[in-house]
Amino acid sequence: MNNTIERIMRKVREQGAQALLVASPPNRRYLTGFRGSAGTVWISDKRRAFLTDFRYVEQAKGQCPGWEIIQYDEVDKAIADLIAEESVDAIAIEAAHVTISQLRGWQEAFSAQIVETKGLVEAERMVKTAEEIEKVKKAASIADHAFAQVLPQLRPGVSEREIALELEFTMRKAGASGVSFRPIVAAGARSALPHAEPGDRLLSHGDFVVLDFGCVFEGYCSDMTRTVVVGEPTEQHLLIYDLVLRAQLEALEAVKPGVTGKAVDTVARSIIEEGGYGQYFGHGLGHSVGLEIHEQPRLSQKDETVLEPGMIVTVEPGIYLPDFGGVRIEDLVLVTEDGCSILSSTFKELYVVE
Template sequence: MSELENRCLREIFVAQKLDAILIFGLPNIRYLSGFTGTDGVFLVGQTKSSFLTDSRYISQAQKQVRADVIQCYKNKLKAVADELLSNGYKRVGLDAEVVSVALFEELKALVGDSLEWCLLSKQLQPLRGVKTKDELVSLQAAADLNFKAFQSVLPMFRPGVTELEIAQELEFSLKRLGGEANAFDFIVASGVRGALPHGVASAKQLQSGELVTIDFGTIVNGYHSDETVTLAIGNVDRNLRQIFDIVLEAHDSALEVIRPGLQISELDAVAREIIAHRGYGEYFGHGLGHGVGLEIHEYPAVSSRSDQCLVAGMVITIEPGIYISDTGGVRIEDTIVVTEEGYEKLTSIPKQFKQINL
């Protein structure tokens, strides 16, 4: 970047009185520079920027990166230090949540006392919080693949089919449709395993009378999809159906209040209070959702601990759940974009109660 085009980045420079920011985290490197490889360092200055990488990525970087590209021949950190010193920077920010203590100590030893470091953590988190139109196109494309893949796999949901078989077929279908990779390890949790919020697919067979929770996603142009569906295999008992209805009410009620300016903690409270009022508050232990973009979990966290407000352009999940040991569980999740008028869904699999008739 020859100019500080990102508002959040400009604000960090001013607030922290920085000459430059040194970026090691690959999602931020991709966002700021355009580089899609897996090894490099991006040095963002107020008037010029430099991207440093080795011979494996030099041709790729020269095509992708919007900055001066510098090839590192031996010690990459030494090349970074030389670039910092040659530009005469006095105060440099560092993405502290990504850089290890050992790497930081080595870098400090290379530059000596010639510059002052400013460790950035929470300051950088909002950098990718508001999505551009191009980002939303990729996020929508990834969400659309979820819908298509799920429809193709739906006939598999029968007693005797294993959770792993469903997860594998979802993966194959998403990749056939153009998905780059799994967004995360798919969760397929049936019966009592539904009480595991992160119950990745196992060899357990689906059985009649169970609920099964499927949480999956893919990647398109580096951007992730994330969606959770809970289905009934045949007839389920009244208790399981009641749990499902409560989670769906919490999910839908949270969606109804989304608007720019709303405190995120208040959004979380809408869903949480419905579940608690029905007597299941202790069984909803995680936050209501999270940001989605170049990472599957990114800013903002959608939880009771958040001190942020919703902003138009944020992409977040809404995913309340109830998880009861030895009984099972339900989670229902959509990914949405906050708009000036409220919200729009990116994911589109129907979330109302669905029973697979046997």
């Protein structure tokens, strides 16, 4: 972490500031290990301090080794005191995580100029450490286990909501601290809604059922999607499913160091477009996963980030046909030195619910 902080401080200095405030919970946890809900990180050339209130002082002492713990009654005053003590002329903040109200309050309370920065810590989080990778792998294995346990429970007459609850319960029982997002279970025409919320819709013959879910293990997320069909699939079911699966498999082959997120997205998108369904694939191919379920970089036409070993991304093409249904197939993937390693182990052949 020392090298990480030095790289961050180098960028802070390049922007004319002498200190950085970090209050975003994921960035705060990444830097210090703190898992509570109140605290601000102060980084300068003179000190690395974690500021928190009475409730979390002892917790911070245990979770933030190597950090000076400063207890405050009023956080803005504590920061202002540090600014004065270290004669800071300009202080960097995380612009994307500061409200207008908070910014105005700081402008009144601080003697230093405020320098708005973007993505300083997030840039460090893109490449995962070996420890982070192991936690994501464990989260992915818990999700695989949950799907295997819940799959036999899928049958006509079961509701989307019941399936979502079973997925969450099974993941928690297997060691997850929670879900990485509210599970998506969508049946029939509702499976054409990429982010459908589980409801009272009952599974019935002829339905595609999309299940998109993940869990959190020691702070790190997983993400996986599988699509099944209830009853004998029609030609339309098979055509769409096979097209999405082919796009996903080809995109997985394209994931390797040195290629851009845009290039990988293009591989899958071109296959779906050539199959005549391009207009029904309206989202990016994937995103990074870590302390948050959606991180940088993205596999998208809008992202030219070059993939590096240690990055973890999802590969999740889909086709969504209004009034019919949709298919999405998603794996969690680790970029390796010579390609990629798929962290999701669940089979991808079309499963037929009897």
